[in-house]
Amino acid sequence: xxxxxxxxxxxxxxxxxxxxTCAVYGESFSGYYWSWIRQPPxxxxxxxxxxxxxGSTNYNPSLKSRVTISLDTSKNxxxxxxxxxxxxxxxxxxxxxxxxxxxxRMVRGVIEPYYYSYTDVxxxxxxxxxxx
Amino acid sequence: QSVLTQPPSVSAAPGQxxxxxxxxxxxxxxxxxVSWYQQLPGTAPQLLIxxxxxxxxxxxxxxxxxxxxxxATLGITGxxxxxxxDYYCGTWDSSLSAGVFGGGTKLTVx
Numbered sequence: 001x002x003x004x005x006x007x008x009x010x011x012x013x014x015x016x017x018x019x020x021t022c023a024v025y026g027e028s029f030s031g032y033y034w035s036w037i038r039q040p041p042x043x044x045x046x047x048x049x050x051x052x053x054x055g056s057t058n059y060n061p062s063l064k065s066r067v068t069i070s071l072d073t074s075k076n077x078x079x080x081x082x083x084x085x086x087x088x089x090x091x092x093x094x095x096x097x098x099x100x101x102x103x104x105r106m107v108r109g110v111i112e113p114y115y116y117s118y119t120d121v122x123x124x125x126x127x128x129x130x131x132x
Numbered sequence: 133q134s135v136l137t138q139p140p141s142v143s144a145a146p147g148q149x150x151x152x153x154x155x156x157x158x159x160x161x162x163x164x165x166v167s168w169y170q171q172l173p174g175t176a177p178q179l180l181i182x183x184x185x186x187x188x189x190x191x192x193x194x195x196x197x198x199x200x201x202x203x204a205t206l207g208i209t210g211x212x213x214x215x216x217x218d219y220y221c222g223t224w225d226s227s228l229s230a231g232v233f234g235g236g237t238k239l240t241v242x
Contacts, residue, residue, distance in 0.1 A: 035231070044134060045169075045177065045220055047231035060230050094176055098231075100224070115224035117231060118167035118182035125176050 002027035004123035006095045008080075012130045018082040020126055022095030029053035029073060033100040035119060036069060036080045038091040046091075050098055051078060058100075085130045093128055097121040135160060136221055136234035143240040144211055152206040152237045154221030160232055164224045166204040168197055171218045171236075180219075181206065211241050 008020035024034070035050040049059035051069045059067050063082070071078040082089060101116045137155040144150040156162065168181040179188050181197035184204065196207040204221055221234040 037231075044218075044236040045222070045233040047222075047233060050231070058229060058231075061228055099182075112163070113226070115164040115226065116183065117165065117222075117224045118179060119169075119177075119222070120179045120182070120188060122176040122178070 002097060002121050004095050004097065004121060006093075006123040006126050008093075008126055008128070010127055010129060012085050012128065014086050014130060014132055015084055016130075018080070018085050018089065018093075018128055018130075020080045020093055020095070020128075022078055022080075022123055024076045024078070024097075027097070029071060029076070029078075033058075033098040034069075034071065034078045035096045035098045037094045037096055037119070037122075039094070039125075040088075040091040048080065048082075048093075050100065052100075087130050089128070090130050091128060092125040094125045095123040134235040135225060135228070135232040136223070138219075138221060138234035138237045140235070141238045141240065143242055145242050146211050146213060148211050149207065149209045150211060150239065151208075152219050152221075152239070154204040154206070154234050156202050156204075156223065156232075158202060159227035160202075160223050160225040161199065161204055162202040163226055166197065166199055166221055166223045168195075168204075168206045169220045169222065171220065173217070177220060208239070213241050215239060216241050 003025045006022040030053045033050040036048040066083045068081045096119045098119045169177040171177040184199040185197040218236045225232045
């Protein structure tokens with residue numbers, strides 16, 4: 001049974017860098033993507049980005065300039081860094097395991113890629129508040 | 133503003149059926165698989181439906197999913213008070229090259 005345990009600083013000042021880490025227990029990195037998703041107070045889910053076992057990443061275009069997701073295979077951990085935070089980055093941050101795969105099909109004689117993606121294991125969440 | 137559009141709230145009586153819609157476009161729902169998540173108050177989301185209509189182990193068969201064109205629907209039958217939660221649809225957007233979620237729907241069981 002895979003479990004995710006996450007931690008990091010919960011209170012930041014504007015312009016600082018948010019740093020969170022997620023430890024993976026009971027599973028190796030192979031075969032999955034490892035994601036970060038956040039939820040501002042009283043609002044919906046926002047996808048931040050993901051990384052796979054080989055270090056390939058996908059990022060939310062709206063956050064891409066400030067986000068870095070990395071992994072440490074020796075510790076079975078992956079991390080999130082978000083630079084230049086503002087109050088708008090105040091949220092609960094979740095680490096998660098995502099199954100993500102590109103597939104190919106023929107549509108009217110044309111090769112079309114499509115994506116198979118779902119998130120099946122979530123951490124408990126870390127509340128991060130940005131305030132001066 | 134979310135890429136996927138869900139109604140903010142739905143409600144129904146215990147034992148009844150409810151549906152939650154999720155509307156997108158050709159670059160997301162129209163092309164890729166949809167998943168649904170349940171978020172009980174104060175907890176992390178949980179996977180309810182994946183690959184449009186498949187239930188992971190542990191997800192009750194009262195929950196069902198479907199997709200048609202650029203829209204997806206979550207159905208819940210035999211409503212229970214314990215189903216009161218926020219529900220989110222999610223998928224991959226091929227134009228954005230990013231994961232996207234709906235804004236969430238709050239289910240109230242009257």
